[in-house]
Amino acid sequence: MSIDSALLEAARGEFATMLDRLRVLVNCESPSNAPSQLESCATLLHPWLSTALDRPVQLKRAGENVHLVAEAEEPKVLLLGHFDTVWPVGTTEEWPFSVTDRIASGPGTFDMKAGIVQAITAIELLADSSHVSVLLTSDEEVGSTTSRQLIEDQARKAGAVLVCEPSADGGAVKIGRKGIANYRVEVTGKAAHAGLEPELGVNAAVELAHQRRSVRVFIARSTRGSFTATTPLSEASSATR
Numbered sequence: 001m002s003i004d005s006a007l008l009e010a011a012r013g014e015f016a017t018m019l020d021r022l023r024v025l026v027n028c029e030s031p032s033n034a035p036s037q038l039e040s041c042a043t044l045l046h047p048w049l050s051t052a053l054d055r056p057v058q059l060k061r062a063g064e065n066v067h068l069v070a071e072a073e074e075p076k077v078l079l080l081g082h083f084d085t086v087w088p089v090g091t092t093e094e095w096p097f098s099v100t101d102r103i104a105s106g107p108g109t110f111d112m113k114a115g116i117v118q119a120i121t122a123i124e125l126l127a128d129s130s131h132v133s134v135l136l137t138s139d140e141e142v143g144s145t146t147s148r149q150l151i152e153d154q155a156r157k158a159g160a161v162l163v164c165e166p167s168a169d170g171g172a173v174k175i176g177r178k179g180i181a182n183y184r185v186e187v188t189g190k191a192a193h194a195g196l197e198p199e200l201g202v203n204a205a206v207e208l209a210h211q212r213r214s215v216r217v218f219i220a221r222s223t224r225g226s227f228t229a230t231t232p233l234s235e236a237s238s239a240t241r
């Protein structure tokens, strides 16, 4: 693919501004489970985006979440991203934003605040961004439960969707992404006194552990290169007698 050298040069000219924005954005911590932090981050991004696009940007509220949507009248391209991170509030105190040897670092820099800054800069560099829609969500790291409909609606309207998530080593543009599947496994145990009649009890957690391994093997066999993520187990209820 040929690269427009004038456009590339113009992008390089924005380097200092991009770095400043990235620093501000990373310092505005925004873990998925902190609504007030997400609100602050949305408030920070809102004027950046509306100024870049030179048109209004909507704050879409869904439950405790807030997402940013700028829909073009006739969208050709949707720029999609998320501003929530997996890092809890206070992480910047131990891991402040820094740039060493041209590598920016800090919570959420890679995934995906740098991508948001790149998207906004790309919009500014376009001669005409009237056909570009933008959607920035705040619950991607926890499964996009409140933004899923918005993503589907906006994606359907656009001719192409560019997800501004980071690339892997080499910096190539990603042209495909894995999907996800959610399975719900309910396990019921049988309570018994651990000292007097342990043989009558059935431990639900042990059964769930067996099921968890089965699901993993099933996924590995049926889908090459996919995997199941192991997440914390929480106890819904317990009973003893």
Ligand SMILES: [Zn+2]
Pocket (backbone or CB within 6 Å): 082, 111, 112, 140, 165
């Ligand atoms: Zn991401």
